Amino acid sequence: MPKKILVIDDEPDVITFLGTLLRKNGYEVCEACDGVEGIKKVMEERPDLVCLDLIMPEKTGIKMYREMRKDDQLKNVPVIMVTGIGSVATEWANFERFIQHRSIPGPQGYIEKPIDKEQFLKAVREVIGD
Amino acid sequence: MGRLEDKWTAVSRSLGYKIALSVGLILLASYSSFVYLVIDIQRDFFFKRMIHEADRFSSAVINATNHSMLQDDRAATRSIIQDIGKQQSISNIRIYDHDGVIKFSNQPSELETKVDKKAEACFACHSEDKPFGEVVTDKRTRILSHEGDRALGMITPIHNREGCYRAACHFHPKEQKVLGVLDLGMSLKGFDSHVRSLIFSIVLLSAGTFIAVLGTIALYVTFRVHRPVKRLRDTAMKIALGDFSHKVVLDGHDEISECGWAFNIMRAQVQRRTQELSRSRENYKSLFEQVPCFICVINRDFEIVRQNSYMRNLFRGGIGMRCYEVFKKRATKCEDCHVDITFQEGKTSGREHCGLTVSGEEANYVSYTTPIVDDGGQVLYAMIIAVDIGDRVRLQKELEVSKDFQTNLIEKSIHGIIATDANGHVTIYNIAAENILGYRPQEAIGDGDLRKYFPAQFVEMILASHLGRELPNSRLVAQETVVTSRDGELMPVRFSGFILFEKGKTAGAVGFLQDLRTYKKLEREKQASDRLAVVGQTVAGLAHGIKNILTGLEGGVFVVETALEDKDDQLLQRGWQMIHNNIVRISVLVKDLLSYSKERTPKYEEIDPNVLAEEVCALFDVKAQEQSIIIERDFNLKTGQVSNIFDQRGIHTCLSNLVANAIDACQSDTKDVQHRLIVKTGQDTEGNLKFEVSDNGVGMSDETKRKIFSSFYSTKGNRGTGLGLMVTSKIIMEHGGQISFESEEGRGATFILKIPPGKPPENPDRNDSRISGGVEETSRETE
Numbered sequence: 001m002p003k004k005i006l007v008i009d010d011e012p013d014v015i016t017f018l019g020t021l022l023r024k025n026g027y028e029v030c031e032a033c034d035g036v037e038g039i040k041k042v043m044e045e046r047p048d049l050v051c052l053d054l055i056m057p058e059k060t061g062i063k064m065y066r067e068m069r070k071d072d073q074l075k076n077v078p079v080i081m082v083t084g085i086g087s088v089a090t091e092w093a094n095f096e097r098f099i100q101h102r103s104i105p106g107p108q109g110y111i112e113k114p115i116d117k118e119q120f121l122k123a124v125r126e127v128i129g130d
Numbered sequence: 131m132g133r134l135e136d137k138w139t140a141v142s143r144s145l146g147y148k149i150a151l152s153v154g155l156i157l158l159a160s161y162s163s164f165v166y167l168v169i170d171i172q173r174d175f176f177f178k179r180m181i182h183e184a185d186r187f188s189s190a191v192i193n194a195t196n197h198s199m200l201q202d203d204r205a206a207t208r209s210i211i212q213d214i215g216k217q218q219s220i221s222n223i224r225i226y227d228h229d230g231v232i233k234f235s236n237q238p239s240e241l242e243t244k245v246d247k248k249a250e251a252c253f254a255c256h257s258e259d260k261p262f263g264e265v266v267t268d269k270r271t272r273i274l275s276h277e278g279d280r281a282l283g284m285i286t287p288i289h290n291r292e293g294c295y296r297a298a299c300h301f302h303p304k305e306q307k308v309l310g311v312l313d314l315g316m317s318l319k320g321f322d323s324h325v326r327s328l329i330f331s332i333v334l335l336s337a338g339t340f341i342a343v344l345g346t347i348a349l350y351v352t353f354r355v356h357r358p359v360k361r362l363r364d365t366a367m368k369i370a371l372g373d374f375s376h377k378v379v380l381d382g383h384d385e386i387s388e389c390g391w392a393f394n395i396m397r398a399q400v401q402r403r404t405q406e407l408s409r410s411r412e413n414y415k416s417l418f419e420q421v422p423c424f425i426c427v428i429n430r431d432f433e434i435v436r437q438n439s440y441m442r443n444l445f446r447g448g449i450g451m452r453c454y455e456v457f458k459k460r461a462t463k464c465e466d467c468h469v470d471i472t473f474q475e476g477k478t479s480g481r482e483h484c485g486l487t488v489s490g491e492e493a494n495y496v497s498y499t500t501p502i503v504d505d506g507g508q509v510l511y512a513m514i515i516a517v518d519i520g521d522r523v524r525l526q527k528e529l530e531v532s533k534d535f536q537t538n539l540i541e542k543s544i545h546g547i548i549a550t551d552a553n554g555h556v557t558i559y560n561i562a563a564e565n566i567l568g569y570r571p572q573e574a575i576g577d578g579d580l581r582k583y584f585p586a587q588f589v590e591m592i593l594a595s596h597l598g599r600e601l602p603n604s605r606l607v608a609q610e611t612v613v614t615s616r617d618g619e620l621m622p623v624r625f626s627g628f629i630l631f632e633k634g635k636t637a638g639a640v641g642f643l644q645d646l647r648t649y650k651k652l653e654r655e656k657q658a659s660d661r662l663a664v665v666g667q668t669v670a671g672l673a674h675g676i677k678n679i680l681t682g683l684e685g686g687v688f689v690v691e692t693a694l695e696d697k698d699d700q701l702l703q704r705g706w707q708m709i710h711n712n713i714v715r716i717s718v719l720v721k722d723l724l725s726y727s728k729e730r731t732p733k734y735e736e737i738d739p740n741v742l743a744e745e746v747c748a749l750f751d752v753k754a755q756e757q758s759i760i761i762e763r764d765f766n767l768k769t770g771q772v773s774n775i776f777d778q779r780g781i782h783t784c785l786s787n788l789v790a791n792a793i794d795a796c797q798s799d800t801k802d803v804q805h806r807l808i809v810k811t812g813q814d815t816e817g818n819l820k821f822e823v824s825d826n827g828v829g830m831s832d833e834t835k836r837k838i839f840s841s842f843y844s845t846k847g848n849r850g851t852g853l854g855l856m857v858t859s860k861i862i863m864e865h866g867g868q869i870s871f872e873s874e875e876g877r878g879a880t881f882i883l884k885i886p887p888g889k890p891p892e893n894p895d896r897n898d899s900r901i902s903g904g905v906e907e908t909s910r911e912t913e
Binding site: 011113115 | 677681684685686689692701704708712
């Protein structure tokens with residue numbers, strides 16, 4: 001059974017890119033365009049890994065991550081945060097302070113845009129294997 | 131008995147009784163004298179008549195016996211004498227001869243007896259042994275006692291008449307004048323009885339008239355004197371006892387009635403005076419007790435003889451205690467005792483004191499002592515009237531503290547404070563003012579050249595106020611200006627100044643100078659910092675956008691490569707679309723960046739807003755039709771209605787952004803409705819030109835509403851740059867206008883642009899333009 005990965009990003013191009021890359025490397029991919037749909041898909045699809053964009057309209061990746069970590073069923077689902085950190089340094093710093101303060105485990109990986117394919121695949125493999 | 135005695139005492143003391151008694155005694159004396167005289171006269175009268183009758187009777191007897199004598203008929207004479215002697219009224223009758231021998235008598239036993247010539251009856255004529263000649267009648271009478279009654283004895287001489295000494299029988303010589311005497315005794319029984327009866331009648335009559343007169347007088351005195359006087363006295367006694375309810379009621383028009391009338395007037399006056407006195411006394415007592423100061427009277431031994439309640443409550447002193455014990459709680463007289471001055475010099479004196487109340491607290495008061503003197507001018511007492519000035523002293527202390535505080539406040543204030551008096555001279559000049567202006571306090575205080583200390587505008591206000599001119603405004607508030615320091619340096623300050631008035635007249639002015647040197651320096655630093663921050667944020671946002679585009683481009687290239695490898699045409703088309711989209715994004719991003727960052731000078735020209743709006747609508751008609759969206763025009767602005775001078779290109783960009791956003795909002799909405807957007811032109815109530823773009827698309831969430839004017843915020847993913855509304859806002863601000871929006875999530879949004887009439891200021895302050903949107907509105911998509 002191929003591992004299932006949920007890609008959540010507000011930019012369809014990113015979803016298409018990551019979806020194509022992951023499928024080509026043998027993973028099953030499902031997609032969501034924002035945090036609201038992302039939560040719904042996580043509950044429905046029970047993916048092995050979530051690739052989560054940090055900044056999205058409506059529900060951001062940070063909010064969605066908090067909800068996942070509060071939910072007993074979802075708190076152990078691995079997450080790789082995908083973001084252009086340079087533009088959201090403040091939000092990112094707040095996010096790190098938040099997880100430290102609440103003793104919430106951090107995401108299993110960080111990938112910065114523009115996405116390097118090899119680095120991304122390596123991060124995915126480190127979390128869930130081939 | 132006691133009551134009778136009291137009554138008798140009262141009666142005996144009454145004026146009526148005394149008048150009646152006096153009148154009665156006088157009357158009694160008068161009556162007694164009168165009765166005595168009357169009786170005496172009557173008795174004398176009747177007695178004289180008796181003597182006269184006895185004399186006549188004796189003469190008659192002598193005459194009756196004369197014949198028998200001459201005849202020497204002794205028997206006849208004897209018979210006559212005895213017959214006469216038998217009469218009831220005759221007690222005795224006898225005839226003596228010359229030698230005093232009784233020759234004839236109605237008492238035979240007496241015959242031939244001889245009487246002593248010196249006997250009582252004889253003595254009148256035979257005194258000194260001389261025979262009597264003519265003896266007065268009175269001396270020939272005597273009162274005899276006869277059988278228990280009185281009798282009148284009368285000796286009548288028998289003279290030797292011619293017939294006698296010529297008679298033959300006789301031997302009497304002619305020289306013998308008196309031959310003998312007839313001794314007649316006439317009973318006075320009847321006389322006495324008559325006199326007694328007369329006396330009784332007179333006394334009875336006198337007593338009757340006396341009683342009648344006395345009674346009349348007594349009644350008159352009782353009714354006309356005693357009773358009115360008693361009423362006067364009773365009323366006077368009641369008045370004396372304080373009962374003014376009774377009037378003296380007197381009839382008549384005599385002096386007592388007039389006295390009663392006068393008494394009633396006096397009673398009314400006394401009553402009124404007494405009431406006034408009583409009221410005055412009550413008022414005095416009330417005043418004494420309740421006057422809001424303490425009053426006491428001190429005797430020469432400094433003992434309190436009287437005090438009011440205020441003092442009693444404050445010091446708890448008692449009558450008899452010494453003033454210094456009460457006021458100062460000390461055992462000896464005060465060294466600066468001003469009561470002593472009053473006693474010694476008889477003068478009023480006053481002084482401030484600090485005493486101790488019963489609770490041990492300080493009691494500050496001002497006391498005045500006034501001498502109370504007797505008729506001889508000797509000071510008997512001193513009255514102390516003291517006013518509690520505790521509040522005043524407390525307020526004075528508070529005032530001093532407050533003044534110190536205010537002085538400190540003024541001196542320690544970080545802002546310069548300069549105040550002038552009513553003459554326009556500087557009276558307050560604090561350290562901060564010195565720091566700003568450089569003038570020393572000794573130079574500034576009293577200086578009248580206010581231009582050195584205040585901005586020119588405020589100096590003109592002060593001068594106008596002193597000249598009595600009407601001021602449109604008596605204050606300047608927080609005006610940023612510059613003042614020239616002593617060294618000629620222009621000092622940036624924020625100045626607030628107020629003209630001070632007192633009772634409508636200018637009392638001075640006060641100015642507050644906030645030193646803005648540090649603030650200006652910080653402001654400059656902050657502006658530089660802000661610019662750096664904006665640059666940093668913009669670069670960061672730009673980097674984010676570029677990274678996304680790069681990701682999209684790299685992803686597109688990867689998808690194309692994968693499609694070529696897999697010979698997947700659909701995937702190839704998708705990859706190519708990704709590359710195309712991201713190239714377009716780069717183009718739009720660059721364009722928006724240029725619009726936002728370029729300091730473009732707006733080109734103001736006269737344009738019809740309706741024409742401009744129509745151009746924009748026409749530009750988007752095709753795109754809207756592809757999305758089945760209707761663009762409605764609602765141009766309410768009449769040509770020439772408002773000033774229509776604005777930057778045509780800038781406003782066209784704004785309207786295009788808003789219409790594009792509205793189309794995107796409708797496109798993103800999944801509701802099964804006919805989507806439409808309405809473009810309106812018009813004029814608001816303030817005369818501003820108004821453009822309005824409404825849609826019935828997805829609307830905005832609260833979070834979106836908070837962020838829509840932030841740079842690089844977009845709800846449209848790779849279709850937007852996040853700069854559209856920022857560009858729109860910037861252009862409207864350049865026009866001095868206002869952009870606002872209303873939105874409800876799921877129901878659409880309305881964006882309103884307002885541009886003021888006329889040409890906008892050449893350097894509009896970005897802070898003056900406004901962006902508003904209610905938090906109750908909900909959703910709006912933005913570019």
